Amino acid sequence: MDFAFGDADEAFRREARAWLQEHLVGEFARAAGQGGPGSEHERGSVRRAWERELGRGGWIGIGWGAGDARDGEDARGAGGRPCGTKNTRAGRGAYGVRRATLTQQVVWAEEYARVRAPGRSGHVGENLLAPTLLAYGTREQQDAFLPPVARGETLWCQGYSEPGAGSDLAGVRTAAVRDGAGTYRVTGQKIWTSLAHEADWCFVLARTEPGSHRHHGLSLLLVPMDQPGRVEVRPIRQLTGTSEFNEVFFDGARARGDHVVGGAGNGWRVAMGLLGFERGVSTLAQQIGFAQELDGIVREALRTGSATDPVLRDRLVRQWAELRVMRWNALRTLGAAGGGGGGAGAPSVAKLLWGGWHQRLGELAMAVRGAAAAIGPADWCAHAPYELDASQRLFLFSRADTVYGGSDEIQRNIIAERVLGLPREAKGPVRGAP
Numbered sequence: 001m002d003f004a005f006g007d008a009d010e011a012f013r014r015e016a017r018a019w020l021q022e023h024l025v026g027e028f029a030r031a032a033g034q035g036g037p038g039s040e041h042e043r044g045s046v047r048r049a050w051e052r053e054l055g056r057g058g059w060i061g062i063g064w065g066a067g068d069a070r071d072g073e074d075a076r077g078a079g080g081r082p083c084g085t086k087n088t089r090a091g092r093g094a095y096g097v098r099r100a101t102l103t104q105q106v107v108w109a110e111e112y113a114r115v116r117a118p119g120r121s122g123h124v125g126e127n128l129l130a131p132t133l134l135a136y137g138t139r140e141q142q143d144a145f146l147p148p149v150a151r152g153e154t155l156w157c158q159g160y161s162e163p164g165a166g167s168d169l170a171g172v173r174t175a176a177v178r179d180g181a182g183t184y185r186v187t188g189q190k191i192w193t194s195l196a197h198e199a200d201w202c203f204v205l206a207r208t209e210p211g212s213h214r215h216h217g218l219s220l221l222l223v224p225m226d227q228p229g230r231v232e233v234r235p236i237r238q239l240t241g242t243s244e245f246n247e248v249f250f251d252g253a254r255a256r257g258d259h260v261v262g263g264a265g266n267g268w269r270v271a272m273g274l275l276g277f278e279r280g281v282s283t284l285a286q287q288i289g290f291a292q293e294l295d296g297i298v299r300e301a302l303r304t305g306s307a308t309d310p311v312l313r314d315r316l317v318r319q320w321a322e323l324r325v326m327r328w329n330a331l332r333t334l335g336a337a338g339g340g341g342g343g344a345g346a347p348s349v350a351k352l353l354w355g356g357w358h359q360r361l362g363e364l365a366m367a368v369r370g371a372a373a374a375i376g377p378a379d380w381c382a383h384a385p386y387e388l389d390a391s392q393r394l395f396l397f398s399r400a401d402t403v404y405g406g407s408d409e410i411q412r413n414i415i416a417e418r419v420l421g422l423p424r425e426a427k428g429p430v431r432g433a434p
Contacts, residue, residue, distance in 0.1 A: 051152030061097040113288030125156035136262035159204035176206040196246040218267030345419035362398035
């Protein structure tokens with residue numbers, strides 16, 4: 001694959017830079033670099049306003065497959081399904097978003113990360129829900145849910161994991177029963193639900209066929225979160241002291257019958273398709289953020305003199321080299337699959353690469369600072385509660401990188417079984433074991 005960008009991509013880069021320079025000002029500029037993993041509590045209201053600013057600029061949803069739409073024509077989703085509405089604004093495709101090729105989506109993600117624009121509140125809706133609706137949803141679902149996401153007005157969360165069904169997603173017990181009015185009543189518990197305390201909607205994997213087991217009888221439902229007494233969100237306090245993750249309890253929560261994505265009973269297929277979208281273009285923007293973190297650690301190593309330690313110097317070089325490999329792997333898989341994920345094992349390979357790398361980066365940040373890494377700010381006595389600095393937050397939050405989003409063990413099983421064709425892992429007691 002050619003890893004270079006073409007003339008059209010560079011023109012798009014200049015357009016993106018100009019827009020960010022013009023609009024990332026005032027309160028938005030003061031929120032730069034805030035709201036990332038472990039810091040999701042920072043400047044929440046400003047970042048929501050920034051989502052709406054991005055929406056007005058047409059920068060949300062540029063990867064929704066509307067790049068080939070013509071003015072006044074409908075865009076087409078997967079399988080030729082119409083997924084757009086008429087729009088006559090120059091340079092805009094379906095739902096008013098900018099047209100962009102795959103490489104231009106990469107350009108935008110990189111430029112956004114390079115200027116350390118505020119952490120996105122609408123990532124789940126834009127990068128998970130929207131591609132799923134375009135691939136599996138009805139025209140009515142697309143027209144109802146995509147425009148508010150494109151305008152930066154609606155936030156979503158993902159209702160997958162449960163206390164007894166984390167990495168083994170097929171074990172979900174949350175049930176959705178259809179009543180006489182055609183409405184589903186959802187009852188059950190989800191856990192590790194990112195940003196559920198801010199979300200307006202949740203896409204929920206639930207069991208809609210009583211008595212079904214494993215992958216069968218599941219459906220993906222779109223559930224409004226504003227249902228007092230029927231939906232309860234409890235934040236989970238993390239090592240960083242913040243609460244990005246949440247427990248969500250559904251007690252007869254309502255979901256409309258026409259808000260089932262892909263049809264009743266097809267939830268496993270839709271859920272797996274959604275997970276493929278999770279690690280696409282956004283991973284390249286993530287890597288820009290990783291590079292900025294690594295640069296900060298290198299500067300700290302030079303300041304403290306720890307860069308003269310040959311062992312630490314080797315670790316710094318290794319982190320840099322592995323980050324380059326991650327970038328090339330992401331570009332290769334995106335190019336080979338047209339943005340579709342690069343095959344069954346590509347998302348798992350990407351997760352294995354970045355999860356372990358980022359965790360090692362957090363450990364390296366502590367090693368570079370030595371004993372000082374265990375000490376808070378100079379005026380720590382004035383802080384209530386105790387405040388972490390950036391490298392301490394990086395170290396603590398990254399402990400979860402090899403677990404959330406699919407543990408390393410599960411990713412290796414997926415690669416072994418679906419890519420290499422190895423026998424499936426044995427279930428139950430081993431024969432001959434006591």
